[in-house]
Amino acid sequence: MNRYFYYSFVMVAMLNLMLFVPAVLIEQRMTGAVSSMLVAIVLGTLTGYAATAALGRYPGMGIPEIFRLHMPEWFVKPVLALYAFMFFFASSFALIAFTLLMNRVLTPDLPAWNLLLVLGAVCIYGSTRSSMTLMFMLEVTILLITPVVLFILFKGIRSPDVAWNAIFTVAQYVRVPPTLKSVAAGTFIFTGYINLAIFNRLNPPNFRLKGRWLIPLFGSGILFTTFFLPIGFHGTVAVQRYMFVWTQTADSMTMNFGFIERVMFLFLMIYLGLTVLYTCVGWHQSIEFVRSISKKYQYEVDFNKTPKANWWISCIYFVICIGAMFIWDEGLNMLVAEIWLVTRMFVEQVSIVFLFLVCRKRPPAVKGAVSS
């Protein structure tokens, strides 16, 4: 089960490599992004450790079940609703932002909602599956995608076009004090552990999470790459001119001997898979949270026949996304991203601290008696 935790961590980190995190960070590259990233690494690692430690005491139980053990019902219900919304928003936002990007770059002659139609259909299908299926899916997709992403990153770092001077120049702004926005953006790289909120239900009773030192190592690697590599390619000032900075960065690389010369196509296809996967996982957890609001709901980690409720909730999400697509554009995207990143950080940090305190009260020895 260890590996499944790291798959979801890698998924979130790699996804945010491309979406709004670099945009926010690069915007503030001279006004505190570098020091914020250092703060984010510490903060992200700490919350990651706290969350996994807290949830590790309750293998086989998701957040809804843990909260029900300790909290009164009037408190649990709104909190679960909030979480459902957060998961829904995070994944739908990624989906919409990526659809927009894809549409601008790859298929400018098609309307954007056309693309969202097919992406969303896959997301509906994926998110209604059982938790177990989603885990298998996560594994297969990550195993297929990660080598390619690492290949692209490696190619970028080794590229002769990278101006290391520009990177060093920006790195010298490390003494500027951190800002809230950049810290929030930086910690988003580390949030892979929140997927345990539901998927902790699948953990076996003797589950122990090993190798947590990978969290800061991998997270900071991704974080530095997402920030510095575009600066190296485009220069300290010009880097801000791009709307989708990582697409342009990928487009700056060429595969001289490949069928496909432009790395960007490879990058887009890989990230399409990653975005759809992320949305499936996010919607699935959102659905589970919504259904857990009812106290009578008996969850199942694996089922043969998809419950009707899953279809309905997923379809509603889809309709909301399609509706949002009509008013969405890049400006709104950036604005929402900034507000969203900060809100998300606060909600998440508070929940983790809260969860950690709640879980600390109970000795782990009695857990078998309650869950049966």
Add this chain to the structure above:
Amino acid sequence: MIQAIHERFANAKDVKTHRMTNSRFIAEVAYIATLVDESKVSEFILVPFAKEEVPFNDLLDRNPNFTELDDSARWTDVMLRGFVLIKLESKIYTMDAARVIRNANPLTSVESTIEGPQIALSEDLLDSVNIIRSRYASPNLQSEEFTVGSISKTRVVMVYDHIRVDPTVLDMVRLKLRSIQTDVLSATGELAKFMNDNRKRLFPVEMITERVDRLTRGLSKGKIIVMMQGSMFAIMLPIMFTELMTATEDRYESFWTSVMLLSLRFVALLMTTTLPALYIAVISYNPELFRVQLAFSIAGSRASVPYPSFIEVFIMLFMIEMLVEASVRLPKYIGSTATTVGGLILGQAAQQAGLVSSIMIIVTSVMAISNFVIPIYSLSLAVRFIKYPLIVLAIFFGLPGVACGIFAGVIYLCSQRSFGKPYFRLMLPIDWKHTDIGEVKSK
């Protein structure tokens, strides 16, 4: 007894009945002559009865070939399966004298290997069980027998290693076999279909094979084997997708060769499903995907083609599917002619006439050949199907459509369960498994 049997088989001319007497007994014998080996009847019944070397009632009691049958309602059943009924002193005995017409010691024909065992299962159930037992000489091997089909009364045997088998799967299979309702059961594929919950499945969740080495290997891994009378193919379950992609030969060859061949097969799987769809997506939506020289040469070869790429793809796919279908259905001798005519001449002519581009010919043949690389026939049929949804997605959505289609395919595969077991996942060594996901069940 003779009276009753004649009443039950009113018009059957081949029901033979005898009333015999010797110095001590009067016996009655009944059997269906066409189902029975009559030399066995005379050797075991008629001759001993006439010779009287031992008292005939002793013989019936002592010889294990004869078993007593109390239930008169089962007479017809038993006779239809090739048994002889003997009545002696108001007791009824049966003896198995069935004569089954079958192919003798067949060689593997569907899944051939170069250096593996060449004998396949037999169409006779007993011979098949015999082959398996002799290759898997373990006292843990158990077999259970079922009868399926209200008219055909086909004997179905389930074989498993009772120590290694998963009991929940075993129960499920038993339940499925008992609950099958059909008139006639004629092939293993039909049986496999009846055993599935979901009749509208795309990928096979059980392996239909004729290879004995595959079956014995499966037994040692705790799989269940279901065989039926009259078919030289057995069902093996539960199964995983990757097992359908391995050939038995992978075990017999050196490690790196097998790794190479296996990865080759997966590449072939990807190519046969995506090539036509990618062709459409690239030509019609994103010709800038390829490097410029390649894009030009594709455009050049398409210069004389007067219609959009998807019509081209449909023409060629239609042709190649016809060819494959024709070469399966035709007698062997005409089959090769059909392939030559269709493949070589039609393809060449179509390209020269400007109906399809020469790149499309290459795409089609690569796709067709890659499809034949898949070792299990039922999987290769399923793979033949899934390129069509991808083509439709490519027509309407271009490259992102194809990528989404592939992703949806992965979701579909992951959501499949083979008799309650995961169908598509990464397997790790056993010592890692003790902290596997999903060991906690709800409730």
